[in-house]
Amino acid sequence: MTGDDGTSEDRSPGSAPADDGPRYEPAPAMGRLMLGLLIFVLAALAVVLGGVYLT
Numbered sequence: 080m081t082g083d084d085g086t087s088e089d090r091s092p093g094s095a096p097a098d099d100g101p102r103y104e105p106a107p108a109m110g111r112l113m114l115g116l117l118i119f120v121l122a123a124l125a126v127v128l129g130g131v132y133l134t
Contacts, residue, residue, distance in 0.1 A: 107115075
């Protein structure tokens with residue numbers, strides 16, 4: 080059997096399904112998650128302090 084790109088794929092009963100179920104991305108690493116949270120908090124703080132300064 081050939082796929083959409085012309086390559087052959089193994090569809091024997093013992094093989095793992097190719098794209099039959101949903102695929103999930105792995106969770107972000109804890110350091111990367113903390114970095115994103117820190118950037119969000121700093122941006123929120125800049126907005127709040129800018130609003131206080133300009134009023």
